[in-house]
Amino acid sequence: EDQVTQSPEALRLQEGESSSLNCSYTVSGLRGLFWYRQDPGKGPEFLFTLYSAGEEKEKERLKATLTKKESFLHITAPKPEDSATYLCAVRFSGGYQKVTFGTGTKLQVIP
């Protein structure tokens, strides 16, 4: 069964304290891995798409990487405005358009 697991469930960082969020997956065929940011009371907002092992994408203080079994979202010198829930989603090969979401990591950055 295709599964997506995110860890940790919650992470509390001091401002400037770098860390990484993990998204691991078991797949029968990866077609793409996506990272989204979700603020309270809002819908998820797209951050990155990764397609193949070794691929990296960056945006401001965020960097996403992909291996054959997992993806990391690295947060460098985070600021309080980076506080949000970060969702990982994976598109598996299959008979219909389907993207499986993880349950997210809730990040809190303390000033």
Added chain:
Amino acid sequence: DADVTQTPRNRITKTGKRIMLECSQTKGHDRMYWYRQDPGLGLRLIYYSFDVKDINKGEISDGYSVSRQAQAKFSLSLESAIPNQTALYFCATSLGSNEKLFFGSGTQLSVL
């Protein structure tokens, strides 16, 4: 700005009532989706539509139906609401084969 708009933002209803959630978009996207989000379960796909004449069930379609009234409008109906349909519902859009999803702000539905 081009947007995805969901109405209502919040709704409280009673068991057995019929309810409709509406979604409209000004992005010009052809594909539209309905997801529900539950604590600890993540987002799950209810229905998706690639164009006005193409409607497909997602992984949790039982108890739900949809209508694609136009390219820009996609509504979700609960024919007879039950308490375990209490959740946060999101509409999303995408363009062609681009898998990047654009989400609305969600509808919080409570079924008592």
